[in-house]
Amino acid sequence: MIKSVLSILSDLVRINSVNSSYEGGPGEGEVARYVKSFFEEHGIEVEEQIVFPGRNNVIAHLPGCDPNRRLVLEAHMDTVSVKGMTISPFEPTVADGKMYGRGSCDTKAGLAAMMHALAEIKASGVVPPCEVVLAAVVDEEFSFRGVVKLCNGLEADAGIVAEPTEMRVVVASKGTLRWRIVVRGKAAHSAKPHLGINAVSHMARIVLALEKDHADLAAHGHPLLGPATCNVGVIRGGVQVNFVPDECAIEIDRRMLPGETAAGVLAHYQSILDALHTLHADLDVSMESPMLVDEALETEQDASIVVAASRVLMDLGFDGSPAGVPFCSDASKLSRAGIPTIIFGPGSIDQAHAAVEWVPISEVEQAAEFYRRVILSFE
Numbered sequence: 001m002i003k004s005v006l007s008i009l010s011d012l013v014r015i016n017s018v019n020s021s022y023e024g025g026p027g028e029g030e031v032a033r034y035v036k037s038f039f040e041e042h043g044i045e046v047e048e049q050i051v052f053p054g055r056n057n058v059i060a061h062l063p064g065c066d067p068n069r070r071l072v073l074e075a076h077m078d079t080v081s082v083k084g085m086t087i088s089p090f091e092p093t094v095a096d097g098k099m100y101g102r103g104s105c106d107t108k109a110g111l112a113a114m115m116h117a118l119a120e121i122k123a124s125g126v127v128p129p130c131e132v133v134l135a136a137v138v139d140e141e142f143s144f145r146g147v148v149k150l151c152n153g154l155e156a157d158a159g160i161v162a163e164p165t166e167m168r169v170v171v172a173s174k175g176t177l178r179w180r181i182v183v184r185g186k187a188a189h190s191a192k193p194h195l196g197i198n199a200v201s202h203m204a205r206i207v208l209a210l211e212k213d214h215a216d217l218a219a220h221g222h223p224l225l226g227p228a229t230c231n232v233g234v235i236r237g238g239v240q241v242n243f244v245p246d247e248c249a250i251e252i253d254r255r256m257l258p259g260e261t262a263a264g265v266l267a268h269y270q271s272i273l274d275a276l277h278t279l280h281a282d283l284d285v286s287m288e289s290p291m292l293v294d295e296a297l298e299t300e301q302d303a304s305i306v307v308a309a310s311r312v313l314m315d316l317g318f319d320g321s322p323a324g325v326p327f328c329s330d331a332s333k334l335s336r337a338g339i340p341t342i343i344f345g346p347g348s349i350d351q352a353h354a355a356v357e358w359v360p361i362s363e364v365e366q367a368a369e370f371y372r373r374v375i376l377s378f379e
């Protein structure tokens, strides 16, 4: 007997799998044990892959007619923290056609739907055209180490990553680049400011120059993603009011489009700083190496996984046209490993990480059917 997709989802939500990099988070251990025994109970071969001590990816294999072709289904097992939640995070509640709880949307719904699809195909005795690998991975919500480990040596012909996409086939997502710019000035008594170099004043020039540059970004949009964006999110400088500040730093979050590289983007910002330096000889500014680099995802719209997924979605009565999302996921890492990858899952990113997290139950059930049909039709 296969449990309903809804009861698999309830079981998953009931298990606290807050990423252990967040305060009080136990990590994925208990969910990993649940996923592993689910596949064992259904006679599906399953193995574990150690990512960190006590934090393993769980990888199930379903043989296909063609052992040389492989489809990877991937979903993360961790969640963000429960801080600020206004519902019980680990008591899965059903009301108004929705399932509530931490991870119900991001991304235990997609994981439950993928697990159900595999179990159903196994029970039916039908052998899918290609080998199917279902990877339930750790650490998507912090540093993506689970998928990086998975991709190490992985060969596959297509990938589907579960994230809430409101039942759209997502072929493009923005990348993220985060780094710091630091200005060094010269300290002096505030009664004699001409003896110092004010790092805060210099940084103000830089922030305004960036703002001007960001307006230009809006002029060039990607058809599915819109324009790249940039946000100066943090500024720190100065020690106390009667000192000339000798240091000021900003932190920048730049969302990248397909085709942009971190090196190319950083070179552009360096040229802005160089231009300011020619106007202000005493400007001492440097860019630190990035804190985060995640390049964008763009899968060809005529890739066979996109064609297969769009057809299945249309058969189920949904919009099958390819879409884009602004958020990062594991998909860009599979794509960089040479695997044409789409993102697909029930629910909306607006409810992910939210104080009240929920997913529409009907979408979870339809997503299971979507994954099942794609597995059976992808050749």
Ligand SMILES: [Zn+2]
Residues within 6 Å of the ligand: 076, 106, 107, 140, 163, 164
């Ligand atoms: Zn997610």
